[in-house]
Amino acid sequence: MWFTLNICLYLSFSFILAASILRSDMCQLQGHFRLNGMYKNGDFIFGGLFDVNFLTVFPELSFRTEPEPPYCEQFDMESFQQAQTMAFAIDEINKNPNMLPNITLGYHVYDNCMMLGMAFRAAISLASGTEEFFSNQNCTGPTPVIGIVGxxxxxxxxxxxxxxxxxxxxxxxxxxxxxxxxxxxxxPSFFRTIPSDAFQVRAMVQILKYFGWTWVGLIYSDDDYGIYAAQSFHQEMQLFGGCVAFSEILPHDNNYRDIQHITAVIQASTARVVVVFSTPSFLIPLLDAVVLQNMTGRQWIASEAWATSLVNHAPRLFSFLRGTLGIAIRRGEIQGLHEFLLRLYSSNDPKNNMLRIFWEKMFGCSFETGSKETDGEQVKKVCTGQEDLSTTDTPYTDVSELRASYNVYKAVYALAHALHDLMQCEEGRGPFHGNSCADITNLKPWQLVHYLQKVNFTTGFGDHVSFDENGDALPIYDVMNWQPGSDGSIRVQAVGVVNEEAATGMVLTLDDDALYWNFESKQIPRSVCSESCPPGTRRASRKGLPICCFDCLPCRDGLISNTTDANECTVCPDEFWSNPDRDQCVPKEVEFLSYEDPLGISLTTASLLGTCFCALVMVIFTHHRNTPIVRANNSELSFLLLLSLKLCFLCVLLFIGQPQRWTCQLRHAVFGISFVLCISSILVKTMVVIAVFKSSRPEGKSALKWFGAAQQRCTVLVLTAIQVVICAVWLSTASPTPHKNNQYIRSKIVYECAIGSVAGFSMLLGYIGLLAAVSFMLAFLARNLPDNFNEAKFITFSMLIFCAVWIAFVPAYVSSPGKYAVAVEIFAILASSFGLLVAIFAPKCYIILLHPERNTKKAIMGRDTQKK
Known part of the structure; x- marks a missing residue:
């Protein structure tokens, strides 16, 4: 029952209230906010929101009465100057006959007390108006303000x-x-005359990049400004290749433990550069902690929010913040602003209570209710005993560093230019539906947005003002450096400019000589996790650490890096190799067995000595050709053998020197034919020895007729002709050619002769081996034949040396790289040739030259008779 009754009472009350509203033809304001402001009437009103006070006080709550609205304290001169700059700009526009003729602009400026709640209340008041009643049943009509600055x-x-x-x-x-x-x-309707944090971050990263600071710490305030700036900073640092050593949030409640944690992180980090995105109110507790802990040796990088703030210029911070680098919004000059600021009037009008607060808070003046407006100079004189405001040096009257105020000036003019362009619209050529223009008597804010997007003008200071598709202004910053003043204070000095150019992007210009560094060395500090890797090395990331922390590893052979901090080494082209410093590719050394090489000289000498020995033996045999020992050993075959050995020694010269096509073709052909001629001669000599022995027996008298001089020559010719055919087929089908080989030694080009056909080369060597094996077997079987000077023994020994050398040659040749493979082959030729020469002819020369008494038929036959 009670529930039903309450519902009925509520519906009855609601109906009565609705009926009373419907009967009324007035719209009534539903609430009021206590706001500090300035007001000037006009045909069109621009709203303004400024941080004139930076402390909001909330009265004590009581549940017995309606809560009192909050109020603001701690007047800020700089922000008040910004509000007055808006008033000056509107006054200047009203006096300009070329802009908005027959139109008077007004303003309604509120103090947001640097608090979201107060700012929101002020914005709602600007949008809805502050009139108690609005005489329109549908609550329609011109808006209280057509645009807002702030x-x-x-x-x-x-x-x-x-x-x-x-x-x-x-x-x-x-x-x-x-x-x-x-x-x-x-x-959709937000614009700004200050560049966004995205540009600010890019400008700050340009400074880091300029000085090579890749290892930096980041501190940001716990608000939208700090959080979004930190996100952009992380992204830009990744693109730049730098790393954030630590990232800490400044708490909005100034919690002591959080501040202590941040200072401990700063001290523990190896980063010497600390980037701070914060407003002064967040930053002061941290700076106080820095002073308490005597934290020096850090390079501070200030965001534009505090790069020029005098709040941080307390004497206790001088020794810590000197040398700070930061960026500030563009400084400008406004003609006539200083005089306007000095002509300050006060009023008891509630709408203009901001002026009254200025005099009361800053100069202790008091005004009685209902008093008329008084000239500011007179008020000043009455309140403080001074003549005018110009004698007082305050941030309010200081126009030497107009940055935020200059942006306010540009913002007002942007709205004014948009309104001026809107009024120049010709009916039928307008931008709105049906080519219509805006109705001046009932102007809608969205119509002004269209023209604001197309604003394009130049200020009296020479700065161009326009907005991109996102409503952002042209980015340009001054680079500031905190330097010690002559009185021990800090002065903020402009040392460079960062601006965005369409062609080149973000460009930084710095005056290095004007910079002050707060370090003992007075030099640019280093802030890197790892020193740059020089050319010839590459970066290798350390596990578990950011990419800026790395080791420098030298490039491997054949790879180079010719830039600093190369991530990878690049491979040299096929015919190039890395130099000792691994920073340049140089042509590979071409390696072949040359005549200038010590090894080539030695082998050439051995070849010529062997040839000379053969010639000497031929001379000896020719001179003693009629002696028994020469005649008994088949002098014709001996001379043929000496000739073939001489060819074997001389073919070595074809293996030395840079390979040419003709030398590659001749070297193996001459080598193969010479050795076959040599082994064929030995084989025939062995067969002759066996035939002679058998002919001495009754049953073998007919054996010698098969081994006459003609048969011997024919046998040698046929055996040699087979090798000639093998070489001819090989050279005609797959001829050896010069070849640059990169496989044996990667750092060198081995110039060698490619054999062309493995089968051809194998047949050449195999045929030589076959003849050598047959010769060795026959000589071995005939080694014990009864004779005073058994030729078969020497042939056996010579063929044993020959076979041993060439059997050892195969693995040695395969395992030898480059020119040493050629040297092994030459050594095998020389060793086997010297073995044959010494084993077969040395004993004979020994007897001929040293024991001529044994070089007689009687001596040879005598031993044979004695044995029998």
Whole structure:
């Protein structure tokens, strides 16, 4: 029953209330906010939101009465100057006959107290108006403001734009830099005359890149400005190739333990550069902790939010913050602003209570209710006993560093130019539906947004103002350096400029000589996790650490790196190799057995000696050709054998020197034919020895007739002709050719003769081996024949040497690289040739030259008779 009764009472009350509203033809304001502001009437009103006070006080709550609205304290002169700059710009526009003729601009400026709640209340008041009643049943009509300048905070701008953007109210911020506000889908009517954090971060990274600081710490405030800036910074550092050594958040509640943790991280880190994205209010507790812990040896990089802030210029911080580098928004000059600021009036009008607060808070003045407006100079004189404001040096009257105020000036003019362009519209050529123009008597904010997007003008200071598709202004920054003043204080000095150019991108210009470094060495500090890897090395990441922490490993043979901090070594082309420093590819050394090489000289000498020995033996045999020992050993075959050995020694010369096509073809052919001629002669000599022995027996008298001089010559010729045929077929089908071989030694090009056909080369060697094996077997069987000077014994010994050398040659040749393979082959030729020469002819020369008494038929036959 009680529930039903309550519902009935509620519905009855609601019906009565609705009926009373419907009967009324007035729209009533549902609530009021306590806001500090300035007001000037006009045909069109521009709104403004500024941080005139930076502390919000909330009265004590009581559940017995309606809560009192919060109020603001701690007046900020710089922000008040910004608000006055807006008033000056509107006043200047009203006086300009060429802009908005017959139109008077007004303004309504509110203090947001540097708090989101207060900023939101002020924005709602600007959008809805503050009139108690609105005489229109549908609550339609001209909007209270057609555009808003502000807010300076990114967080407040996000919240305000999210709501007012639904109604397309143009908002032009002079200080909100969060890159998130560039999202046109979320914030369709937001513009700004300050570059976004995306550009700010890129500008700061340009400074890091300029000085080679790849290992930096990051500290950012726990608000939208700091969080979004930190995200952009991480992305830009990855593109730059740098690393963030640590990333810490400054708490919004200034928690002591969090601050202590951050300072401990800074001290423990090897990073000497610390980048800070924060507003001064967040930063002060951290700087106080830095002073308490006497933390020196750090290079601070300031974001634009505090790069020029005097809040941090307390004497206790001088020794720690000197040398700080930062970027600041573009400094400008505004003609006539200083005089305007000095002509400050006060009023008791509630809408203009910001002026009254200025005099009360800053100069202790008090005003009685209902007093008339008084000249600021007179008020100043009454309150402080001084003549005018110009004698007081305050941030309010200081126009030497107009940065935020200059952006306010540009924002007001951007709205004014958009309104001026809107009024120049010709009916039938307008941008709206049906080529219509905006109705000046009922101007909608969204119509101004269209023209604001196309604004393009130049300020009196010479700066170009326009907006891109995201509502962002042309990015340009001053690079600031905190330097010690003559009085021991800190002065912020401009030392360079960073601006965005369409052709070249972000460009940094610095005056290196004007920089001050707060280090004992007075030199640029180093802040890298690992020193750069020089050319000739590559970077190898350390496991578990960022990419900026690495080791430098030398490039392997054949690979180079000719840049600093190369991630990979590059492979040299086939005919090039890395130099000893591994930073350049040089032509590979061409290796072959040359006549200038010590090994080539030695082998050439051995070849010529062997040839000379053969010639000497031939001379000896020719001179003693009629002696029994020469005649008994078949002198014709002996001379043929000496000739073939001489060819064997001389063919070595074809293996030495740079391979040519003709030398590659001749070397193996001459080698094969010479040795077959040599082995054929030995084979025939062996067969003759056996035939002679058998002919001495009754049953073998007919054996010798088969081994006459003609048969001997024919046998040698036939055996040699077979090798000639093998060589001819080989050379005609797959001829050996010069070849640059990179496989044996990768660092060198081995110039060698490719055999062309393995089968041809194998047949050549195999045929030689076959004849040598047959000769060895026959000589071995005849080694014990009874004779005073048994030729078969010497042939056996010579063929044993020959076979041993060539059997050992095969594995040695296969395992020898480059020119040493050729040297092994030459050594085998020389060794086997010398073996044959010494084993067969040395004993004979020994008897001929040293024991001529034994070189007689009687001596030879005598031993034979004695044995029998």
């Amino acid at each position: 807010d300076s905070s990114s967080t407040a701008s996000i919240a305000i734009s999210s709501i007012l953007g639904l109604f397309r109210v143009p908002i032009v911020s002079h200080y909100a830099t969060c890159s998130c506000l560039s999202d046109r889908k979320k914030y």
